[in-house]
Amino acid sequence: MAFQPEKALVEFFYQQYALQGSGKLMLGSVTGMLNMLPQYPVRGTAYCALAGGLTVFAILLTRAIDSYVPIIARKGGGSSMKLRSCMTSVLAAGCLLLTGCTTQLVYFNEIYLVNTCGVPLEVEPHHYTNWLPPIAPRLVAPGEQVSVASYKSFGEDVDQQVSCRYSLTVKGAQRTRLISADEMRYALLSIKRERDGSRRSWTLKDGVFCP
Numbered sequence: 653m654a655f656q657p658e659k660a661l662v663e664f665f666y667q668q669y670a671l672q673g674s675g676k677l678m679l680g681s682v683t684g685m686l687n688m689l690p691q692y693p694v695r696g697t698a699y700c701a702l703a704g705g706l707t708v709f710a711i712l713l714t715r716a717i718d719s720y721v722p723i724i725a726r727k728g729g730g731s732s733m734k735l736r737s738c739m740t741s742v743l744a745a746g747c748l749l750l751t752g753c754t755t756q757l758v759y760f761n762e763i764y765l766v767n768t769c770g771v772p773l774e775v776e777p778h779h780y781t782n783w784l785p786p787i788a789p790r791l792v793a794p795g796e797q798v799s800v801a802s803y804k805s806f807g808e809d810v811d812q813q814v815s816c817r818y819s820l821t822v823k824g825a826q827r828t829r830l831i832s833a834d835e836m837r838y839a840l841l842s843i844k845r846e847r848d849g850s851r852r853s854w855t856l857k858d859g860v861f862c863p
Contacts, residue, residue, distance in 0.1 A: 761810040763801035769862040829863035
């Protein structure tokens, strides 16, 4: 039989997909789990289990295709390479659709404080985020707005994300006030949430935390 380069090319890519696809999926699963475990251990473990199940399914389906495609092709009088490439394309499309369906939206919850105290304030939040580095104290002029908490969320509201270790130091010209996590959660109960795409914000004003 004469050498057919197009069939050899399809076979090469199919073998590469079969050998490497599962490994890439497993690597992606482990990476995603490690990224989620510090803040979301239950969700990270669940997603890892789901990805592991998909990996096993992909391996078994690949073996089934290798075993049954030549038999189906002989019975139908067609080319096994064409049938195999068609089934591989369908499998890839299905995996993409399944990935899209299982992808969870990420939101960014922001808490803002507006200085309505009439004097400049020095504001410093502690344990205020689950994705940003620590920040230095910031000087906020009257009327200005500053972020005092920022959380990456997979559906939780901000009051569920405020850490028990959270605190906010508000320093005025003569006095300093320390706001605890419980005080922040209580203040958020009366604040209406605003939403702009994936960003959700709560704005504290009316001198609620003036020192």
